Amino acid sequence: MNTPNDTAARRNPGVSGMSLYVPRPRVSLRDWCEWTGNSWDKVQAVVGRSFRQPAPYEDAYTMAATAVLRLIQQYNIDPRNVGQLALGTESSKDNSAGAVIVRGMVDRELERLGLPRLSRQMEVPEFKHACLGGVYALKSALRYVAFDANGRQAIVVCSDIAAYERGSSGEQTQGAGAVAMLVEAQPKLFEVDLAHAGSASDFRGPDFRKPLLRYFHQEYGQRHRRLHDFPIFSGKYSTFAYLDEVGQATDAMIQRLGVSDLAFLDGAGGLFFHRPYHMMPLQALAFIYARALARAPQPNADFQALCEQAGVSPEGVIAECRNTPDLFGEFLSQGAHAEAPQDAHPLTTKLSGVARKSPAFQQLLATRVNLGTDWAMELGNLYTAALPAWIAAGFEQALENNVEWTDAKLYAIGYGSGDASEAIPLRVVPGWREAAAKIGFRTALAESTDLTREQYEAMHDGQDVALDCPPVNQFVIARTGDTYEAAFQDLGVDYYEFAQ
């Protein structure tokens, strides 16, 4: 069936350019496995190859500002024409201001370069919902250019630091970086079909959170060497929550598209998910694929064969497709100190584990998921920036591989713990190659210096470390204010500068 988005003449607003910034200090996961006694075989299959460690002079705002400046320069944007700068992050250091801090840095550097500042009439909102904040920021920017921009553009920047305690199961899934996107009414890279996007949310309690109260808890402070941003998280529960929510949002999108689950997968030219680590999107796609088979007209030979192989009842999997689990309700009903809820779709999980190895699924991966994957495996978890970074990598690699992508239907499936998900249809627009050629993903990745174990551990613990990679062409924290007088206060306020 044709959707309004199938009419090539009509363009939705979308994205015209992308840029990436990642810190130079890099931890090779192969080295990390040697330091920690973890299995490199498992980590390279499940997590990836490396992650970036932010230097002591950077934070979510410096990374965001560097990405925004790159975007402006790479796409020759007139800063006076930018009417919204939307920041998606869960690594804010300031509970009051957000995107305006980023604009402050960018304005000063533009001025030094002899360029005009960003528009004085620009909106500067910040969006927070775990890793989904960037998608909500993008939706805001799209609505802005569609409704009240009057020809002006918007910039979305997603910037985050994923830090986990050393020795925790999350340590391997760290990362840091920022992605900026230029949003326009007539996009040059891909259009975004919000009218057919699917949304889902459900409160999941302590799945993955960063309560400020934890800083004041005696136990928490004593266990670590510095004040840090390590989340409260429960690994398996967070994985179940991801799969369930992503499934709900994808169902909502498929329903709005008016196609069958299998037709949606067949028609996709590329599928991009929030990727906390390499295997998570594969698990999510296998979950969606298993449900698509279960929802196909029965009997379906592929479905029956896979169920038999997995040792699960087909009727049981079909019944689980109608499941809308209340994970937090289940947790609450067990009273205080309950264990994390168990998998709400055990049969589908078992089936998708087997389906993942099937030739049909491997074909799905090779044709819909592989673009950009290899580069994304270098990045670790970038939280809000993880999904846009993968999309940016996908476009640059599609360009390098000379892929015929014009008019391809892509799908961006975002997720934020706590939790919420968005499943959004995109379409590659004619002329995308010119815009993709300016992304600079490979160049941004190339700027790296591998850390030794001593350097990594000291940086992670917040100690001063001599690095062989001084900051170049990026914003840095120059100093932090310490005045706390009646007449003037800047205690804890960072001052930034551009390191040339």
Ligand SMILES: CC(=O)CC(=O)SCCNC(=O)CCNC(=O)[C@H](O)C(C)(C)COP(=O)(O)OP(=O)(O)OC[C@H]1O[C@@H](n2cnc3c(N)ncnc32)[C@H](O)[C@@H]1OP(=O)(O)O
């Ligand atoms: C944080 C966000 O950004 C928001 C989210 O998306 S939440 C969802 C993801 N959660 C997180 O990222 C939280 C932080 N990270 C973590 O908790 C952990 O790193 C993690 C749970 C992701 C992995 O921890 P772990 O202890 O290595 O998990 P473990 O269960 O041993 O192994 C994971 C998978 O690798 C598989 N595996 C093990 N060895 C393997 C090998 N050699 N080759 C291939 N696969 C292998 C396991 O079978 C398992 O798969 P299944 O779940 O399908 O059984």
